[in-house]
Amino acid sequence: MNDLTRQSAATLATAIARKEVSSEEVTQAHLDRISQVDERVHAFLYVDPQESIARAREVDQQIGRGELSSPLAGVPIALKDLLATKGLPTTCGSRILEGWRPPYNATIVEKLHAAGVVSLGKTNMDEFAMGSSTEHSGYGPTHNPWDLQRIPGGSGGGSAAAVASFESPLAIGTDTGGSIRQPAAVTGTVGVKPTYGGVSRYGIVALASSLDQAGPCARDVMDTALLHSVIAGHDPRDSTSINAPVPDFVAAALKADVRGMKIGVIKELQGEGFQAGVLERFNQSLETLTELGAEIVEVSCPNFQYALGAYYLILPSEASSNLAKFDGMRFGIREDDGKNRSVEQVMSATREKGFGAEVKRRIMLGTYALSSGYYDAYYGQAQRIRTLITRDFEAAFLQVDVLVSPTAPTTAFKIGEKLDDPLAMYLNDIATIPVNLAGNCAMSLPIGLASEDGLPVGLQIIAPAMADALLYQVGSALESALVDRWGGLLISEAPSL
Amino acid sequence: MTTLTTEYDAVIAEFDPIIGLETHIELGTNSKMFCACSAQFGGDPNTHVCPVCLGMPGSMPVVNRVAIESTIRMGLALNCSISPWCRFARKNYFYPDMPKNYQISQYDEPLCTDGFLDVTVATQDGPQVFRVEIERVHMEEDTGKLLHAGGAGRIHGATHSLVDYNRAGIPLIEVVTKPILNTGELAPEVAKAYVAELRDLMRALGVSDVRMEEGSLRCDVNVSLSRPGEEWGTRTETKNVNSLRSVERSVRTEMLRQANQLRAGERIIQETRHFNEETGDTTSGRSKEQAEDYRYFPEPDLVPIAPSQTWIQELRGTLPEVPSVRRARLRSEWGITEFDMQSLVNAGALELITASIDAGVQPTAARKWWTGELMRVANEQGCELEDLSVTPLDIAEIEGLISQGDLTDKMARSVFEGLLAGEGSVSEVVSSRGLVVVNDDASLIAAINTALSDSPDVAEKIKGGKIAAAGAIVGSVMKATQGQADAAKVRALLFELLGVKE
Numbered sequence: 001m002n003d004l005t006r007q008s009a010a011t012l013a014t015a016i017a018r019k020e021v022s023s024e025e026v027t028q029a030h031l032d033r034i035s036q037v038d039e040r041v042h043a044f045l046y047v048d049p050q051e052s053i054a055r056a057r058e059v060d061q062q063i064g065r066g067e068l069s070s071p072l073a074g075v076p077i078a079l080k081d082l083l084a085t086k087g088l089p090t091t092c093g094s095r096i097l098e099g100w101r102p103p104y105n106a107t108i109v110e111k112l113h114a115a116g117v118v119s120l121g122k123t124n125m126d127e128f129a130m131g132s133s134t135e136h137s138g139y140g141p142t143h144n145p146w147d148l149q150r151i152p153g154g155s156g157g158g159s160a161a162a163v164a165s166f167e168s169p170l171a172i173g174t175d176t177g178g179s180i181r182q183p184a185a186v187t188g189t190v191g192v193k194p195t196y197g198g199v200s201r202y203g204i205v206a207l208a209s210s211l212d213q214a215g216p217c218a219r220d221v222m223d224t225a226l227l228h229s230v231i232a233g234h235d236p237r238d239s240t241s242i243n244a245p246v247p248d249f250v251a252a253a254l255k256a257d258v259r260g261m262k263i264g265v266i267k268e269l270q271g272e273g274f275q276a277g278v279l280e281r282f283n284q285s286l287e288t289l290t291e292l293g294a295e296i297v298e299v300s301c302p303n304f305q306y307a308l309g310a311y312y313l314i315l316p317s318e319a320s321s322n323l324a325k326f327d328g329m330r331f332g333i334r335e336d337d338g339k340n341r342s343v344e345q346v347m348s349a350t351r352e353k354g355f356g357a358e359v360k361r362r363i364m365l366g367t368y369a370l371s372s373g374y375y376d377a378y379y380g381q382a383q384r385i386r387t388l389i390t391r392d393f394e395a396a397f398l399q400v401d402v403l404v405s406p407t408a409p410t411t412a413f414k415i416g417e418k419l420d421d422p423l424a425m426y427l428n429d430i431a432t433i434p435v436n437l438a439g440n441c442a443m444s445l446p447i448g449l450a451s452e453d454g455l456p457v458g459l460q461i462i463a464p465a466m467a468d469a470l471l472y473q474v475g476s477a478l479e480s481a482l483v484d485r486w487g488g489l490l491i492s493e494a495p496s497l
Numbered sequence: 498m499t500t501l502t503t504e505y506d507a508v509i510a511e512f513d514p515i516i517g518l519e520t521h522i523e524l525g526t527n528s529k530m531f532c533a534c535s536a537q538f539g540g541d542p543n544t545h546v547c548p549v550c551l552g553m554p555g556s557m558p559v560v561n562r563v564a565i566e567s568t569i570r571m572g573l574a575l576n577c578s579i580s581p582w583c584r585f586a587r588k589n590y591f592y593p594d595m596p597k598n599y600q601i602s603q604y605d606e607p608l609c610t611d612g613f614l615d616v617t618v619a620t621q622d623g624p625q626v627f628r629v630e631i632e633r634v635h636m637e638e639d640t641g642k643l644l645h646a647g648g649a650g651r652i653h654g655a656t657h658s659l660v661d662y663n664r665a666g667i668p669l670i671e672v673v674t675k676p677i678l679n680t681g682e683l684a685p686e687v688a689k690a691y692v693a694e695l696r697d698l699m700r701a702l703g704v705s706d707v708r709m710e711e712g713s714l715r716c717d718v719n720v721s722l723s724r725p726g727e728e729w730g731t732r733t734e735t736k737n738v739n740s741l742r743s744v745e746r747s748v749r750t751e752m753l754r755q756a757n758q759l760r761a762g763e764r765i766i767q768e769t770r771h772f773n774e775e776t777g778d779t780t781s782g783r784s785k786e787q788a789e790d791y792r793y794f795p796e797p798d799l800v801p802i803a804p805s806q807t808w809i810q811e812l813r814g815t816l817p818e819v820p821s822v823r824r825a826r827l828r829s830e831w832g833i834t835e836f837d838m839q840s841l842v843n844a845g846a847l848e849l850i851t852a853s854i855d856a857g858v859q860p861t862a863a864r865k866w867w868t869g870e871l872m873r874v875a876n877e878q879g880c881e882l883e884d885l886s887v888t889p890l891d892i893a894e895i896e897g898l899i900s901q902g903d904l905t906d907k908m909a910r911s912v913f914e915g916l917l918a919g920e921g922s923v924s925e926v927v928s929s930r931g932l933v934v935v936n937d938d939a940s941l942i943a944a945i946n947t948a949l950s951d952s953p954d955v956a957e958k959i960k961g962g963k964i965a966a967a968g969a970i971v972g973s974v975m976k977a978t979q980g981q982a983d984a985a986k987v988r989a990l991l992f993e994l995l996g997v998k999e
Contacts, residue, residue: 201557321587329593343593
């Protein structure tokens with residue numbers, strides 16, 4: 001087999017299952033790629049080659065004994081660093097958790113382990129998943145493989161960049177307001193935010209519990225479907241996880257058919273604020289979908305204009321509470337000068353030192369929004385907006401099967417460009433946030449390069465809650481038409497680094 | 498004491514007290530509120546812990562179904578409405594005994610609301626019943642325990658503190674009363690009776706064994722005073738009062754303190770206060786004038802609780818008799834007065850007596866043993882009746898032997914002595930102490946004959962109709978048999994021998 005790092009996860013898994021190549025060889029090839037390019041990309045915060053190789057050998061033996069029949073057995077993966085990994089550093093991109101090694105695994109990590117998927121390491125992210133550029137990492141930014149001067153999106157920029165730079169065929173991301181989809185869009189990869197409750201949150205360090213959802217990142221739709229199948233399902237340790245059978249995502253991806261489907265274009269998510277090259281590619285994709293047999297209709301979701309405002313009240317509110325546990329008492333760093341300080345002083349000094357500016361900004365926003373006398377006006381009102389946005393979706397899905405929009409308003413911007421303008425940064429997620437607020441599911445897939453800057457553009461497909469399979473059916477239909485046109489995946493156009 | 502009483506009377510003459518109680522009780526579930534860790538009291542520090550109750554990043558709570566059931570049953574027993582849909586909420590504040598720096602509790606959506614509990618207080622004019630209205634019953638998790646080291650065990654002067662998270666996450670039920678009005682001078686007694694009744698109810702429901710000495714029941718006692726006709730006064734909240742006696746004392750102390758303050762023209766500061774078990778005083782805690790803002794919001798890691806009507810009805814079917822109703826029933830069955838019943842309750846004898854009766858003992862005999870002989874011993878030893886090494890089953894066994902004529906009352910006392918001295922089981926004590934009723938006619942007749950021949954004049958008197966003289970002969974037979982004969986039987990045999998009719 002040619003360069004192992006250029007293959008899809010599905011191809012690698014088949015070859016490993018047929019013993020044409022070993023998991024160890026595949027893992028080693030990716031470790032080599034990491035040591036070759038990650039100094040420049042900085043997708044990873046932690047890599048332990050010995051541990052990964054040891055695990056790959058174990059998986060090879062299990063496969064040899066016929067004990068593993070999972071569709072991804074032996075394939076390597078990169079894990080966003082807010083998944084608890086037993087005995088391995090888990091920092092959430094924050095200095096405050098430096099040195100913490102959780103005593104337990106996230107449910108996703110256990111499921112991947114049971115499926116014989118081999119972890120390469122932990123990926124960089126905006127601190128506690130707060131950001132859209134990975135610049136807010138306490139450990140330095142990740143660079144976009146398409147242009148190292150540019151951001152890879154965020155918060156899951158490390159996971160997207162690891163996949164886009166061929167350091168890993170698969171990655172796990174988490175998406176609270178677009179942290180899987182927007183990085184996928186700006187790195188020319190595929191990312192899925194599953195229906196809320198579709199994938200266990202147990203062991204994923206919470207940003208905003210009612211919005212967070214982990215999902216798959218890969219270079220094509222089929223690989224995301226395979227990975228989604230492995231991590232999905234009810235978890236008794238997460239009472240918000242859905243107790244229902246997992247749909248067959250792989251069959252849906254294989255179906256790849258939009259004939260007779262009604263696809264809605266959200267009126268409010270185009271036009272002003274969207275880069276011309278992004279809209280151009282988006283409109284071309286609509287034509288492609290029409291050619292494939294779908295009917296495009298415009299739908300209105302009038303309350304989406306309030307989504308960003310509601311999101312930036314709900315997220316900081318929940319985050320301010322979720323992040324209270326980081327106080328230097330039980331894990332991570334402790335800022336104590338040994339001068340017999342009070343517990344309040346130690347907590348305060350630890351948080352002052354350990355948290356970055358964006359995290360502090362959001363904790364303050366949330367603390368204010370929840371405070372007595374303001375709760376109704378801010379948090380309460382935001383929850384009502386949330387209900388209205390859910391109703392907008394419900395009304396839209398009475399008319400159409402799925403909705404589409406550009407995933408992000410622009411292509412990847414330059415590192416440092418928006419760092420001093422939080423509002424401009426927040427606007428990156430204008431199209432992705434409504435989905436988290438309503439709890440349904442969405443996918444971002446690459447639809448071409450913007451003509452003005454030659455950078456990848458992503459299209460977002462949105463389906464109703466629990467209808468994640470539709471994302472794969474529509475996504476793979478569009479993808480195969482585009483791949484036919486391009487003669488390969490868009491990502492193969494990326495610089496070789 | 499006399500001055501105190503007078504002073505108290507003066508307070509009552511001038512002010513009306515209003516009290517309110519918030520009672521936290523640890524539920525007796527096997528596992529904690531939100532994880533599978535043991536909820537047992539004690540254990541080496543930080544051994545009953547896991548990522549969830551330690552609040553490790555990424556861990557998530559899952560509600561304990563038994564705790565919900567217990568709370569609903571408690572709510573039903575307190576005549577509350579059960580909410581068809583409610584949520585947990587986060588109470589946010591930083592404190593190192595709380596691993597997450599927020600407590601999962603319930604805020605504006607409690608599981609049970611609007612109930613009542615009738616409590617009886619003994620007065621000079623007989624028992625008086627007060628209806629205590631219940632505002633809400635809700636669930637929350639307990640915090641860990643702080644141990645302040647390097648000082649006097651208090652935070653002031655300590656060099657460092659240690660935290661034991663074994664208690665963190667133990668399910669707590671909080672029962673909040675509405676303001677209790679019109680109790681007058683009985684306010685302290687009503688407060689105490691309410692907590693006692695609540696404790697008995699929890700025990701009867703089997704939702705908690707309520708070990709107050711282990712801190713599994715803790716009361717926050719609210720007290721305010723107002724002059725008749727005036728607006729309600731500012732209240733203080735005395736925290737963590739954890740014995741029945743302290744509940745009563747803290748109300749009284751606080752009434753006296755507030756009255757002095759008000760008479761001096763000072764205002765009462767809304768604050769929490771600490772109760773000193775030794776002195777009976779309360780001291781100022783933190784002021785609530787600038788109330789701490791807990792930033793409550795619905796707990797997003799948990800789904801709402803929505804108990805179905807079917808489930809609630811099912812749980813209603815498992816309710817035991819309410820303690821006050823049960824006491825009324827037993828009182829009439831046993832034919833005793835309210836006062837006697839109250840004494841049994843106060844002595845902690847009620848459950849032991851009913852258990853003895855359930856084991857087959859006659860009510861009168863059961864009451865006789867527990868409130869007589871055994872109560873005396875318990876008082877001597879300064880312990881509770883239930884701590885004695887005599888069980889209701891022992892009483893049943895002893896009573897069985899008595900009714901079969903194998904033991905006399907006097908011998909039974911000896912058996913109790915042996916049991917209390919740890920000499921073994923009833924049968925072991927009986928045999929080791931040689932407690933056997935001399936029952937065969939031949940040896941009794943021989944003993945009677947000996948006694949008669951020792952006192953021939955007495956025999957003549959009896960034959961002559963002086964029945965009362967028989968006592969002397971019976972007495973010497975009992976002496977000869979070392980008390981192991983049945984006196985009534987000896988008497989009957991004596992008359993038969995002498996051919997005298999009683």
